[in-house]
Amino acid sequence: MSTILITGGCGFIGSNLAMAFLRRGDRVVAFDNLSRRGSEILQKRIQEAGAEFVRGDIRHPADLDSLSGPFDLMIECSAEPSVLAGIHGDDASFVVQNNLVGSLHCFEYARRNGIPVLFLSTSRVYPYDRLNGQEYRETPTRLVPAGVSPGFGPGGIGLDFPMDGVRSLYGATKLASEIMLQEYSRQYGLPAVINRCGVVAGPWQLGKQDQGVFTYWLVSHLLNRPLATIGFGGAGKQVRDLLHIDDLVDLVLLQAGRMAEFRGDLFPVGGGPESSLSLLEATALCRQLTGQAPPVSSVKETRPADVAWYITDNRLAAERLGWQPKRHAEAVLRDIRDWLQANPGLLDSLFGAPAGPPPRFSPSSSPSATRRAASPAPAKPSWTGSAGRTSPITKSAWSTTAAPTAPGTFSAIWRCAIPGSALWTIRGRTATGSPSARAWNTMPASAPALSWATSPIPPMTSSPTTVK
Numbered sequence: 001m002s003t004i005l006i007t008g009g010c011g012f013i014g015s016n017l018a019m020a021f022l023r024r025g026d027r028v029v030a031f032d033n034l035s036r037r038g039s040e041i042l043q044k045r046i047q048e049a050g051a052e053f054v055r056g057d058i059r060h061p062a063d064l065d066s067l068s069g070p071f072d073l074m075i076e077c078s079a080e081p082s083v084l085a086g087i088h089g090d091d092a093s094f095v096v097q098n099n100l101v102g103s104l105h106c107f108e109y110a111r112r113n114g115i116p117v118l119f120l121s122t123s124r125v126y127p128y129d130r131l132n133g134q135e136y137r138e139t140p141t142r143l144v145p146a147g148v149s150p151g152f153g154p155g156g157i158g159l160d161f162p163m164d165g166v167r168s169l170y171g172a173t174k175l176a177s178e179i180m181l182q183e184y185s186r187q188y189g190l191p192a193v194i195n196r197c198g199v200v201a202g203p204w205q206l207g208k209q210d211q212g213v214f215t216y217w218l219v220s221h222l223l224n225r226p227l228a229t230i231g232f233g234g235a236g237k238q239v240r241d242l243l244h245i246d247d248l249v250d251l252v253l254l255q256a257g258r259m260a261e262f263r264g265d266l267f268p269v270g271g272g273p274e275s276s277l278s279l280l281e282a283t284a285l286c287r288q289l290t291g292q293a294p295p296v297s298s299v300k301e302t303r304p305a306d307v308a309w310y311i312t313d314n315r316l317a318a319e320r321l322g323w324q325p326k327r328h329a330e331a332v333l334r335d336i337r338d339w340l341q342a343n344p345g346l347l348d349s350l351f352g353a354p355a356g357p358p359p360r361f362s363p364s365s366s367p368s369a370t371r372r373a374a375s376p377a378p379a380k381p382s383w384t385g386s387a388g389r390t391s392p393i394t395k396s397a398w399s400t401t402a403a404p405t406a407p408g409t410f411s412a413i414w415r416c417a418i419p420g421s422a423l424w425t426i427r428g429r430t431a432t433g434s435p436s437a438r439a440w441n442t443m444p445a446s447a448p449a450l451s452w453a454t455s456p457i458p459p460m461t462s463s464p465t466t467v468k
């Protein structure tokens with residue numbers, strides 16, 4: 001029996017890994033600050049299966065020092081995983097502290113205690129301007145590479161891909177963490193391995209539009225909630241590969257048994273060319289899997305740091321480890337559907353009626369979020385809609401699922417759960433271009449009036465509401 005420490009053990013990947021190590025008969029300690037909305041559900045799941053839970057924060061070394069080892073392996077998968085994190089500057093220090101300084105604390109704890117480290121990194125370390133600068137041609141449903149260059153081609157993105165360019169704060173903090181772990185590993189003889197993951201998806205992912213997009217897409221179909229293909233002209237032809245969480249679990253279990261041979265070795269891992277989807281293709285598949293066809297609108301403007309095409313070149317992991325993904329994109333989406341159908345309460349509690357906490361991009365643990373919350377509320381926003389009766393809605397009934405696209409062009413999807421009514425999605429556009437987190441904080445406690453035409457409430461997607 002081994003003892004496995006999983007930082008971020010109540011997240012999507014961490015909790016699925018915890019379950020796998022528990023099934024193998026290992027002792028699992030899950031360390032998590034529960035900052036991700038819904039992580040307490042995953043905490044309950046792994047504790048019921050026998051994991052020990054320690055509430056702590058990787059930004060505070062004393063929290064790590066309080067752990068009772070010894071540990072045979074640390075899996076570092078705690079992070080703020082949204083590529084939009086820090087994009088508006090005011091929360092930049094939060095991302096750096098959480099994803100870089102926090103990871104360094106983990107590596108330092110591992111070094112002092114002689115614990116091998118497995119680190120979950122991301123394909124977002126590749127510069128998006130470089131990726132988007134490649135040549136692509138269009139098929140009826142997706143973009144495909146039009147050429148081959150170092151680290152780039154139809155077989156995917158590999159380690160030879162040029163690394164100079166801009167990659168988002170999220171990508172930069174993860175790349176810096178990779179480099180530091182490699183230094184620790186080589187300088188101190190600390191066994192360490194890094195998985196540079198593309199999109200990972202599957203059951204128990206609490207997907208959002210800016211992270212966990214395929215789960216979000218499938219859930220939106222189950223809830224018949226309007227969607228938008230955003231960026232790259234709005235055609236929905238951007239492509240990602242999808243790695244089934246169970247394939248990642250297989251890889252980690254394999255690596256856990258071979259840690260002694262790793263000294264900062266880096267593996268790009270993802271679904272690969274056989275398991276990839278464009279948004280158009282994902283829409284067709286979700287319709288087939290759910291029998292629902294929510295409206296899909298399109299937004300031409302590309303969000304900051306977005307990538308047109310990313311598929312992982314898995315050849316290194318195949319050659320060195322004999323690993324390759326076995327489950328394909330359709331299986332990923334089908335398994336998410338089956339998981340949610342088997343757990344209908346989750347659909348409501350996680351993805352349905354919002355319970356009122358602030359949206360993810362305004363984490364309550366972040367000092368900047370506290371500052372925002374404390375700042376005086378600007379003028380009350382007013383809402384206009386289609387003619388009809390109006391009703392006040394309490395603030396707790398509102399949340400937003402979309403981050404702003406750019407100053408001045410902020411559009412957000414506001415979800416409104418009126419007691420006793422269906423869920424609404426309302427597209428708004430603000431003249432001020434305020435970040436959506438700020439818009440949340442400026443929502444008055446007794447909310448603006450909202451107009452609708454009839455009762456029961458019809459979908460509002462064809463009657464956009466304006467926030468002034």
Ligand SMILES: NC(=O)c1ccc[n+]([C@@H]2O[C@H](COP(=O)([O-])OP(=O)(O)OC[C@H]3O[C@@H](n4cnc5c(N)ncnc54)[C@H](O)[C@@H]3O)[C@@H](O)[C@H]2O)c1
Nearest residue numbers: 008010011012013033034035036057058078079120197200
């Ligand atoms: N899911 C993906 O598609 C994907 C792709 C590439 C890389 N990754 C990486 O895999 C790792 C796990 O991602 P995930 O999808 O499970 O994300 P997740 O948000 O589901 O899990 C992260 C967990 O870390 C916890 N956490 C965050 N900050 C913390 C802190 N300061 N101290 C302690 N706990 C903290 C959160 O509460 C959450 O439970 C991340 O490092 C992410 O960068 C994920």
